[in-house]
Amino acid sequence: MAKNKLRKTFMEPLGKNNPVFVQILGICSTLAVTNKLQNTLVMTLGVMFTTALSSWTISLLRNHIPSRIRMMVETMVIATFVIIVDIVLKAFYPDMWKQLGPYVGLIITNCIVMGRVEAFALQNKPMLSLVDGLASGLGYAYVLLAIAFVRELLGTGSLWGYRILGSWWTNWSIMIMPPGGFFVLAILIWIIRETIMKEAKHA
Amino acid sequence: MSTQKVFYRERIYPLLFMFLTTFFCILLTAGIHLATQDKALANELSFTRKAILDAGGVEYENTTEGIELAYKKSVKEAEGYFTTSGTSGTRYIIPLEGPGLWGTISIMAGFQEDLSTFTGIAIVSQNETPGLGARIEEPWFTAQFKGKQAPFTLVEEGTAATSSEVDAITGATRTSEYFRNLSNQAADAAKRIIRGE
Amino acid sequence: MHESLMPFAVFFASIFTGNILLTNYLGTCSFLSVSKEMKTSVGLGIAVIFVMATTTPLNWLVYEYLLIPFGLEYLRFIVFIIVIAAFVQLTEMTIERYSEPLYQSLGIFLPLITVNCAILGVSLFMVIREYTFFTSFLFGLGSGIGWFVAIIAMAGIRVKLKNAKVPPALEGPGITLIIAGFMAMAFMGFSGMIAVS
Numbered sequence: 001m002a003k004n005k006l007r008k009t010f011m012e013p014l015g016k017n018n019p020v021f022v023q024i025l026g027i028c029s030t031l032a033v034t035n036k037l038q039n040t041l042v043m044t045l046g047v048m049f050t051t052a053l054s055s056w057t058i059s060l061l062r063n064h065i066p067s068r069i070r071m072m073v074e075t076m077v078i079a080t081f082v083i084i085v086d087i088v089l090k091a092f093y094p095d096m097w098k099q100l101g102p103y104v105g106l107i108i109t110n111c112i113v114m115g116r117v118e119a120f121a122l123q124n125k126p127m128l129s130l131v132d133g134l135a136s137g138l139g140y141a142y143v144l145l146a147i148a149f150v151r152e153l154l155g156t157g158s159l160w161g162y163r164i165l166g167s168w169w170t171n172w173s174i175m176i177m178p179p180g181g182f183f184v185l186a187i188l189i190w191i192i193r194e195t196i197m198k199e200a201k202h203a
Numbered sequence: 204m205s206t207q208k209v210f211y212r213e214r215i216y217p218l219l220f221m222f223l224t225t226f227f228c229i230l231l232t233a234g235i236h237l238a239t240q241d242k243a244l245a246n247e248l249s250f251t252r253k254a255i256l257d258a259g260g261v262e263y264e265n266t267t268e269g270i271e272l273a274y275k276k277s278v279k280e281a282e283g284y285f286t287t288s289g290t291s292g293t294r295y296i297i298p299l300e301g302p303g304l305w306g307t308i309s310i311m312a313g314f315q316e317d318l319s320t321f322t323g324i325a326i327v328s329q330n331e332t333p334g335l336g337a338r339i340e341e342p343w344f345t346a347q348f349k350g351k352q353a354p355f356t357l358v359e360e361g362t363a364a365t366s367s368e369v370d371a372i373t374g375a376t377r378t379s380e381y382f383r384n385l386s387n388q389a390a391d392a393a394k395r396i397i398r399g400e
Numbered sequence: 401m402h403e404s405l406m407p408f409a410v411f412f413a414s415i416f417t418g419n420i421l422l423t424n425y426l427g428t429c430s431f432l433s434v435s436k437e438m439k440t441s442v443g444l445g446i447a448v449i450f451v452m453a454t455t456t457p458l459n460w461l462v463y464e465y466l467l468i469p470f471g472l473e474y475l476r477f478i479v480f481i482i483v484i485a486a487f488v489q490l491t492e493m494t495i496e497r498y499s500e501p502l503y504q505s506l507g508i509f510l511p512l513i514t515v516n517c518a519i520l521g522v523s524l525f526m527v528i529r530e531y532t533f534f535t536s537f538l539f540g541l542g543s544g545i546g547w548f549v550a551i552i553a554m555a556g557i558r559v560k561l562k563n564a565k566v567p568p569a570l571e572g573p574g575i576t577l578i579i580a581g582f583m584a585m586a587f588m589g590f591s592g593m594i595a596v597s
Contacts, residue, residue, distance in 0.1 A: 024432060027431065028426050028428045028521075031428070032333060033302070034581060035333075039333075039575070066216055069220065072221065073221065075481055075485070076224055076478065080231055080232055080478070083477050084231070086477070087239055087474055088239065090323060091239035091246065092239075099327075102525050102527075102528055105520065105524050106520060106521050108477055108482075109517035111515065112515070121207045147545075171375055175419075176335070176374070177335060178424075178588070179224045179585045179588070180578045180581075181550055182584060183577070184569070184575050186574050186577035186578040186581065189569075193574065228478070229475070232474065232475065232478075236474050303563075304413065305529050306530060
């Protein structure tokens with residue numbers, strides 16, 4: 001019984017309740033770095049870490065938090081984990097830290113983290129909240145990695161810095177520039193919603 | 204008695220809770236910060252040294268130890284600049300700063316003894332747009348200046364032909380122009396710093 | 401010489417070529433949902449200008465005189481968010497007390513703004529780019545105006561869109577993002593405005 005709930009909690013954010021293309025949340029902080037696959041991976045790992053641990057911590061405290069200061073406490077906890085991500089990056093991956101700039105700090109305002117904390121962690125047990133946070137982060141991650149895949153491949157002919165397409169390929173510069181991010185995300189939402197809608201029609 | 208309890212619950216408890224949470228959060232972050240502080244500082248130093256080595260065209264192993272080794276072995280520090288010995292005489296490396304689109308671009312510019320021919324340019328810090336202007340940090344961009352002399356003119360990415368042309372970065376015209384200005388001024392700055400001209 | 405021009409170059413750049421929304425993707429969430437209606441867009445936009453223009457220099461002061469002297473730069477994320485939240489709360493209470501019409505048209509948007517990534521983002525950019533106090537004010541003001549221009553334009557376009565045949569899967573966020581992409585392209589055209597000598 002509990003195992004089923006665990007499984008359901010894990011699977012939902014990956015598909016049915018995906019934070020990005022269903023709830024359209026949390027685009028801000030990561031879309032800017034989706035022009036490189038490597039940066040996107042680091043950012044989404046940061047979001048996963050923050051969402052999972054914030055949900056877990058708030059869930060632990062959920063019966064003790066006074067309702068007046070609820071948002072402040074949540075923000076404080078989320079900010080703490082984001083700072084930890086920032087400090088660890090600065091110390092162990094300085095090149096990556098320089099490239100990501102302020103976007104790591106913006107994980108704090110990423111609606112997904114706060115969203116899951118408010119919608120799930122406050123009403124559920126710690127372990128379950130941890131799984132939900134992790135899954136939401138994962139659901140977020142694969143969508144953004146897909147965007148980054150398209151943007152980096154079409155925009156620079158390489159993936160993860162390694163040249164994939166030969167010299168016959170003319171780089172679609174628009175892909176690494178800001179408009180590219182908007183377009184790829186829009187097309188991705190379109191494709192996914194088309195397929196989901198078609199499934200709903202058949203069902 | 205009960206108003207006291209209410210007072211506690213409504214005023215004191217939230218304050219206490221907030222204080223405790225803040226305390227633990229700051230404790231955690233401060234702890235991790237202190238634990239990694241030295242490493243972060245070492246990284247910064249290593250990064251600056253790497254830029255000096257790159258500008259001077261010195262070979263090194265791309266690890267913290269490799270950089271430190273190469274730096275200690277080959278680079279001499281002087282009043283406002285650095286020197287290293289190359290195959291064709293002494294090389295001079297100066298730090299230089301100039302405006303970029305969003306903030307300051309900070310570079311290390313390395314020259315041959317004539318203080319005009321570049322041995323390399325390395326970027327220490329820049330604040331340009333990620334994915335666009337920030338691409339000045341990509342190796343191919345700064346490598347263009349090696350062995351050339353100012354003044355430089357910018358051309359469309361991929362079309363540089365003569366030795367005074369350098370590829371701009373597509374979509375980052377402003378940043379490319381600021382960088383070109385910086386590289387054009389570098390030789391004069393070097394002469395000023397090293398020879399007092 | 402470049403130091404005196406930079407604040408105004410930053411001001412113009414933050415509205416057009418480095419638009420906080422169309423170039424840096426910040427503040428997209430509320431942008432997508434609120435731009436449905438012109439009236440709410442105007443209200444939110446003005447609120448954003450106000451909060452950005454005030455919290456950015458405010459955070460500058462806090463960073464310069466509180467965080468740096470005590471070596472607490474790494475806590476800036478927490479501190480900035482607290483400053484923003486506190487300031488917004490204060491403003492909301494003041495407006496509610498002194499002007500009911502202003503509150504109805506502006507004040508109700510203020511809580512939405514605290515979690516708007518753009519506000520925090522502008523402060524964080526300001527720190528990274530090491531702006532002066534005056535420049536940070538212009539940067540905050542310009543970014544706010546840029547966000548305002550973007551959301552107004554989007555709202556205007558979406559009004560026209562009501563009569564267009566949009567594929568069902570693209571309705572809502574899909575088509576809005578595509579329009580945003582075109583707007584981003586259009587704004588990139590402004591980069592010719594700022595001439596670099």
